[in-house]
Amino acid sequence: MSAQAGHGASVRIEACGKTFADGTRALEPATLEIARGETLVLLGPSGCGKTTMLRIIAGLELPDAGGRVLFDGKDMTAVPIERRNVGMVFQSYALFPNMSVSDNIGYGLKIRGVPEKERAARVAELVALTNISGLENRRIDQLSGGQRQRVALARAVAIRPGILLLDEPLTALDAALRDRLRGELNRLLRALGITTIYVTHDQSEAMELGDRVVVMQKGKIAQIGTPREIYFTPNSRFVAEFIGAANIVEAAIENGHLVLPGGRQPIDGDANISAAVAMIRPETIRVLAAESAPLSGVIDSVSFIGDRQRLVVSGVSNRSLTVDAPNTVRAKSGERIGLSISPDAVRLLPPER
Amino acid sequence: MSHRSFVWLCLLPLAAVTVAFFLLPMARLVVTGAEGPQGLAGYLAILTEPRYRATLLNTVLLATATTIVTLIVATVAGMFLQRHRFPGRAILIAMLTFPLAFPGVVVGFMIILLAGRQGLIGDFSNRVLGEKLVFAYSIYGLFLGYLYFSIPRVILTIMAAVQKLDTGLEEAARSLGASPWAVQRDVVLPALAPAFVASGAIAFATAMGAFGTAFTLATNIDVLPMLIYTEFTLAANFSVSAALSVGLGIITWLILALARSFSGSAVAAAG
Numbered sequence: 001m002s003a004q005a006g007h008g009a010s011v012r013i014e015a016c017g018k019t020f021a022d023g024t025r026a027l028e029p030a031t032l033e034i035a036r037g038e039t040l041v042l043l044g045p046s047g048c049g050k051t052t053m054l055r056i057i058a059g060l061e062l063p064d065a066g067g068r069v070l071f072d073g074k075d076m077t078a079v080p081i082e083r084r085n086v087g088m089v090f091q092s093y094a095l096f097p098n099m100s101v102s103d104n105i106g107y108g109l110k111i112r113g114v115p116e117k118e119r120a121a122r123v124a125e126l127v128a129l130t131n132i133s134g135l136e137n138r139r140i141d142q143l144s145g146g147q148r149q150r151v152a153l154a155r156a157v158a159i160r161p162g163i164l165l166l167d168e169p170l171t172a173l174d175a176a177l178r179d180r181l182r183g184e185l186n187r188l189l190r191a192l193g194i195t196t197i198y199v200t201h202d203q204s205e206a207m208e209l210g211d212r213v214v215v216m217q218k219g220k221i222a223q224i225g226t227p228r229e230i231y232f233t234p235n236s237r238f239v240a241e242f243i244g245a246a247n248i249v250e251a252a253i254e255n256g257h258l259v260l261p262g263g264r265q266p267i268d269g270d271a272n273i274s275a276a277v278a279m280i281r282p283e284t285i286r287v288l289a290a291e292s293a294p295l296s297g298v299i300d301s302v303s304f305i306g307d308r309q310r311l312v313v314s315g316v317s318n319r320s321l322t323v324d325a326p327n328t329v330r331a332k333s334g335e336r337i338g339l340s341i342s343p344d345a346v347r348l349l350p351p352e353r
Numbered sequence: 354m355s356h357r358s359f360v361w362l363c364l365l366p367l368a369a370v371t372v373a374f375f376l377l378p379m380a381r382l383v384v385t386g387a388e389g390p391q392g393l394a395g396y397l398a399i400l401t402e403p404r405y406r407a408t409l410l411n412t413v414l415l416a417t418a419t420t421i422v423t424l425i426v427a428t429v430a431g432m433f434l435q436r437h438r439f440p441g442r443a444i445l446i447a448m449l450t451f452p453l454a455f456p457g458v459v460v461g462f463m464i465i466l467l468a469g470r471q472g473l474i475g476d477f478s479n480r481v482l483g484e485k486l487v488f489a490y491s492i493y494g495l496f497l498g499y500l501y502f503s504i505p506r507v508i509l510t511i512m513a514a515v516q517k518l519d520t521g522l523e524e525a526a527r528s529l530g531a532s533p534w535a536v537q538r539d540v541v542l543p544a545l546a547p548a549f550v551a552s553g554a555i556a557f558a559t560a561m562g563a564f565g566t567a568f569t570l571a572t573n574i575d576v577l578p579m580l581i582y583t584e585f586t587l588a589a590n591f592s593v594s595a596a597l598s599v600g601l602g603i604i605t606w607l608i609l610a611l612a613r614s615f616s617g618s619a620v621a622a623a624g
Contacts (some may be wrong), residue, residue: 060524088528094521098543107539108529159529298431 008195009071009162010036016067018052026052028219029067032145039189039196041204045242049219050199051167057197058165059084071078071162071280084163087156092170093148095140098315100137101151102127106345108159114163125279129188143174153185157192163197164189166272203243207231215239215331231282237349240279247280248349249317258346263295266343282310282324284345287331291340297321302331313337389592399600405580412577413604415496416560423556424502424549430504431511433539437460446512450505457502457565464570466500478508490571496587498566503559507552514548554612561605577601 005180010033011339013344017029021090025333027049034040055061057069059081069077076084095104102123109119113214127133135143145153149169154165170178186209189196206213207227215230215238216223223230223239234240237248251258251265252275258265267278276353290296297316302309314320316339323339325331391394399405400450434446452460468474468489478486488494518541565579577597587596 057442058528060527081524081529082532085530086528089520090518090525092521094519094525096522096526096540096543107526107531111532113529122609155525155529165528176500328469 005157007037008164009194010073010127011163011195011197013053013057013063013075013182014068016053016063016069018049018056018061018067019064024172025219029222032214032221032224034047034140034197035194036195037195039198039209039211041198041200041206042216043200043206043210043212043213043242044222045201046218047218048091048216050201050214050216052219053216054165054167054199058088067164068111084157085161087159087161087164089149089152089156089164089166090170091171093152093172094227095143095148095151095282096269097140099140099144101132101138101140104140104151105154105158107155112159120191126158129157130154131184146177146310149173153188157194162195164192164194166196166198168200169198170202171200185209190201191284198347207243215242217242221265233347234279235350237277237279240347240349245282246321247317247321248318249278249280249321251276251278251317259293260317262297262339265294265295265341265346267346267348268343269348275287277349277351279349280341280345283308284323284341285321285323285325286340287325287329287342288313290336290338295339295341296336297339299331299333299335299337301333311337314337369565383599385446385591386596386599387592388588389596395592395596396600401598404497405597407582408575408577408580409604411492411575412561415492415499415576417498417559419496419560420553420557422501423507423599426500427507427511427552428545428549432510432515434508435512435515447507448596452502453505455502457498457563457567458569460498460502461566461569464494464566468494468497486603488591490574492574492576493572495567495574497577498570499560499563503556505561507553510548510552510555511545514545519543519574554609556608557612558605561601 004093012034013030013032015029016027017025018027020109025256030053032040032053039052044050052061056063056067059069059076059079063069063077065075071312072336073083081088083193084303098198099107100118105126106119108125109122109205114122119323123136130153132147132150132154135147135151140151148317149172153166153169163175174183182205198205198209210227213225213227213230214224223235225233230239230243232242234246240246240248249258249260251260253259253267253273254264256267256269258267258276258278275292295315295316300312300314302311304327307327308324309329309331311323311325311331312320321339355472386395389399430449434442434449444581455463466472468487469484470487470488470489472489475485475487478484522540522544523536526540531539562578564582566581567576568572568582578601581597581601582590583592584597
């Protein structure tokens with residue numbers, strides 16, 4: 001997980017904001033540090049500023065006055081992208097249609113004046129690494145979406161960049177392929193160990209690939225943390241709901257308990273507050289018999305998903321509660337059930353600013 | 354009436370027009386070209402007779418030079434106009450495409466006003482150098498005129514092609530270390546190649562066949578349409594002018610076909 005053995009450059013962006021010519025603020029001034037070899041994911045819904053931040057790091061956009069981009073402590077703000085030594089994978093892949101697969105992969109090396117022989121060796125190395133043997137002489141329009149994605153990655157990595165930048169590299173693919181390539185991409189990024197910044201709107205991609213995840217909302221950084229921190233201790237309702245499924249419960253607090261319509265739920269810590277908004281993940285709720293449980297409610301619906309079943313239970317809190325129960329629990333809608341939640345699974349969210 | 358015969362019936366007017374106004378005159382032209390004193394060898398005269406050959410070469414050279422210079426000017430201007438927004442842009446584009454509205458005669462007249470004996474350039478050079486620079490009545494004046502009316506034809510095609518370019522391609526090339534020149538050479542120009550072929554073919558065909566401008570500038574400019582005109586009206590040499598017409602058609606068509614096979618898409622001839 002950590003980056004001791006990493007390659008590439010460290011990145012620091014300082015007070016980088018972006019206001020477009022028409023006055024729209026795409027990114028509020030943000031400061032961010034990315035360690036050597038770390039994979040950082042910028043995650044958020046469309047229009048949250050994640051792509052703008054990536055383009056500022058790449059050198060495709062200039063930050064507003066006062067913003068600085070540093071690679072290994074060196075100020076790169078005024079350096080154009082062609083001299084930043086970054087590898088970039090675009091959402092559309094942007095492969096050159098007038099070149100073959102191997103010419104695409106070798107293009108950056110050719111531009112750098114690498115001799116033909118050395119270039120061919122490096123291209124062969126990347127063809128093997130990205131699993132596209134046999135496609136070297138194909139034209140780009142003869143490749144499938146997944147193959148294009150690999151070629152785009154191979155082309156970006158061929159130049160041994162200090163930083164690898166990926167802009168939604170899996171979004172253009174269909175769901176099954178996306179899942180498969182995600183695992184493959186993860187292994188590849190770990191093997192390369194290069195500083196990577198990865199933009200996505202897909203939280204499962206962020207969880208699997210990121211050493212750290214930056215959740216963004218409306219041009220601001222909402223939270224930075226490891227996937228576990230982001231998932232278990234979100235610092236806002238937005239983060240809690242954007243990452244995975246979350247029950248948001250509003251309740252009064254009395255003697256270390258949430259006072260709910262369906263019973264009293266103990267919470268951790270001695271919060272000296274009289275009311276709170278709490279988050280409870282559906283898989284942390286245990287289903288018990290109604291009589292012996294601290295909380296109880298009525299099942300509204302049961303969806304059998306396979307590896308588990310999702311119950312919607314009303315009467316426990318101010319709005320219905322989603323519960324992920326083992327697939328062996330017998331549950332019917334209309335039935336009364338008991339629920340129990342460990343105090344440490346209840347995350348009190350700070351009041352909205 | 355069956356559906357099929359109805360469709361055939363609908364095609365009848367097209368067939369009649371094609372035969373009456375296209376095939377018959379063409380056939381007649383081809384026959385007339387072979388009716389001179391030398392018979393079919395009259396066609397060979399286009400290549401063997403030094404005057405005809407020189408004129409043919411002249412015309413092809415002029416059309417080629419027009420096409421190349423037009424492509425260069427229109428690409429630079431088209432790319433700039435498509436990529437930048439500035440006050441007066443719409444008016445500039447409208448002005449650049451304005452020559453489309455002029456017949457060749459007017460273009461020729463404008464060249465005379467610019468580079469003729471009373472022209473602006475002559476006045477200016479007279480004051481600065483003490484010598485009147487006059488080139489309107491030569492092949493250089495004709496070249497300028499052709500350039501003037503070829504640029505709008507090409508610039509619109511180039512602008513449309515530039516608009517369709519994926520800017521991601523240029524960004525990808527830059528991220529791989531390509532300088533602005535290398536991006537143009539390796540990414541932008543190859544992507545515009547089909548537009549070059551299509552619009553270049555139009556410029557070429559127009560320059561091969563244009564007559565009005567040449568006629569306005571001078572009667573003794575050595576280009577094929579002028580030669581056909583003088584052979585036909587002054588020398589009443591029907592067979593030679595017919596042979597030259599067929600030759601002009603075939604050569605232009607050959608070059609367009611060549612361009613089409615390169616681009617793989619349909620290229621419309623104009624002018």
